[in-house]
Amino acid sequence: MTTVHPLQTVNSQSLTGKLQRFHDELLCDYPDICRLACAIYDTNSDILKTFINSTREGHAIAGYEVKLHNTPSLLELANQQQSRVIDDISRQIHAGTPHSDWLLEQGYLSSFTIPIVRQSKFLGFIFIDSTTKASFTEGVQRDLIMRCNGICDAIANELSSAHLLVATASAIRSIAHLRDFETGMHLTRMAELSKLIAHNLPAEKALNDEIIEHIYLFSPLHDIGKIGIPDSILLKQGKLTTEERKIIQTHVQKGVDIIDAILAEFNLIEQSDARIMRNIIAFHHEYLDGSGYPFKLKGEQIPIEARVVTVADIFDALTHERPYKKPWTTAESLAELDDMVRQGKLDKDCVWALNKVIDQAERIVSTYRDVTQ
Secondary structure: OOOOOOOOOOOOOOHHHHHHHHHHHHHHHOOOEEEEEEEEEEOOOOEEEEEEEEEOOOOOOOOOEEEHHHOHHHHHHHHHOOOEEEOOHHHHOOOOOHHHHHHHHHOOOEEEEEEEEEOOEEEEEEEEEEOOOOOOOHHHHHHHHHHHHHHHHHHHHHHHHHHHHHHHHHHHHHHOOOOOOOOHHHHHHHHHHHHHHHHOOOHHHOOOHHHHHHHHHHHHHOOHHHHHOOHHHHOOOOOOOHHHHHHHHOHHHHHHHHHHHHHHHOOOOOOHHHHHHHHHHHHOOOOOEOOOOOOOOEHHHOOHHHHHHHHHHHHHHHHOOEOOEOOOOHHHHHHHHHHHHHOOOOOHHHHHHHHHOHHHHHHHHHHOOOOOO
């Protein structure tokens, strides 16, 4: 059996780290460039969302999402695959939207926006801001577009790798006919609830948009190892025996083995996003008091992404019907989570984050309710 150890969420090879080093290099030639940021685009939802940034002046905008079709100027840039220069932000940008209000508050004076396009597909934008007006002359624009190609390639490659991992693991699940309660709606709820909790954690948890995006992508794969559990146990209507419970708990190690094989096949084991996926699969049944399984980890030994997914998974299980139970109300479910915090099992900040935005969690539960309910 493979021994699993927690892996750090962020390392020097994260996209955020790469962008910050690229920013350092730019500052040698362009000392007025105070901010670089990337927003990525989700075609299915039409959502443009903050992803990575390197901010030297002002405060970074994080957790921001907007429908691309609700922002005509950016939509035109995406469709035309053209860059845009704003020489005087204070005169050309008007208050009235969250992003415009934030931009005006920072005191940036000019900006340059570059669409990220690979193989004719629009992936997002690079935003570059300066502390001086009219910084981005035609010569500077040409130089920046050329120099940004490397970071744009890194972003495109990492997003491609992440989606490849998800697609491969999802294909394995489909081929194996995993039934249980792993419906499409459950998986969607897991992604949305995990993202919601992660976005609302206290600042000291230091989850940036890059990490949250990977939690969102990978949380639905938490129980991938259940493809190795017999249906007689997985779909049992009554209470599991002690032996059956031991068998079903082996799904964690089975999931780790599956993911490790995929990561090795694609040579992705060292990527930060791959480690987040592995941590979620390996540690989402661990409890802070060491009473979880299978590794009996305690406290900070459990990576924050796993603690987030644990709370999302328990909340979803409580609020939805299972072969052995009827759905609980939201109030009952929150009370149970609070009790588990008092017992020392769950991360209090993760449960607090869910409580803080319970109205949004209820909308997720309602919007993505299983068809059979």
